[in-house]
Amino acid sequence: MPAVPSAPPCGLVLAAGAGRRFGGPKALARTPAGTPWVALAVQALRDGGCSEVAVALGAGADEAEPLVPRGATIVRVPDWSTGVAASLRAGLEALASGSAPAVIVLPVDTPDVPAAAVARVARRAASDALAQAAYDGAPGHPVLLGRSHWAAVSAAVRGDIGARPYLIAQDAALIECSDLWSGADRDTP
Numbered sequence: 001m002p003a004v005p006s007a008p009p010c011g012l013v014l015a016a017g018a019g020r021r022f023g024g025p026k027a028l029a030r031t032p033a034g035t036p037w038v039a040l041a042v043q044a045l046r047d048g049g050c051s052e053v054a055v056a057l058g059a060g061a062d063e064a065e066p067l068v069p070r071g072a073t074i075v076r077v078p079d080w081s082t083g084v085a086a087s088l089r090a091g092l093e094a095l096a097s098g099s100a101p102a103v104i105v106l107p108v109d110t111p112d113v114p115a116a117a118v119a120r121v122a123r124r125a126a127s128d129a130l131a132q133a134a135y136d137g138a139p140g141h142p143v144l145l146g147r148s149h150w151a152a153v154s155a156a157v158r159g160d161i162g163a164r165p166y167l168i169a170q171d172a173a174l175i176e177c178s179d180l181w182s183g184a185d186r187d188t189p
């Protein structure tokens with residue numbers, strides 16, 4: 001198992017979509033107890049070892065912004081309606097001015113992700129690293145993108161096709177996390 005990186009990764013929450021199947025923007029979703037999903041995602045990234053966290057907002061951004069925990073950077077995605085690629089590109093661009101060797105990407109619709117899954121993937125943080133959590137061998141989230149891949153990932157993503165084809169082409173490491181949780185995202189309320 002690789003050692004803990006000398007510099008921590010940053011985190012990126014993708015929360016810009018309209019959530020058509022969900023019935024509204026997932027950036028506005030809350031647990032039955034009222035906790036915003038976006039706050040859970042930011043906390044999982046922070047507790048999993050991310051030094052700074054950015055949250056990409058689009059649909060419902062004005063209503064979602066107050067739900068973002070203090071200290072997280074809000075990235076407005078003006079072209080959010082074109083798909084997840086716009087959110088990923090905007091987030092990577094916003095984080096590029098920092099010094100983190102890698103970013104851990106987490107969609108907002110994984111409110112049950114434990115910080116332990118983030119930490120397990122974060123152990124791979126290096127500028128040339130690519131890693132993805134896996135659940136019984138099936139790829140999922142969180143995803144780690146080393147800084148040296150950010151420009152190529154930004155160029156490769158299109159519409160609602162995220163980084164998965166790039167991760168496959170580059171033979172990203174799969175980090176088994178099924179002992180920590182199911183890896184399921186939530187597409188319905």
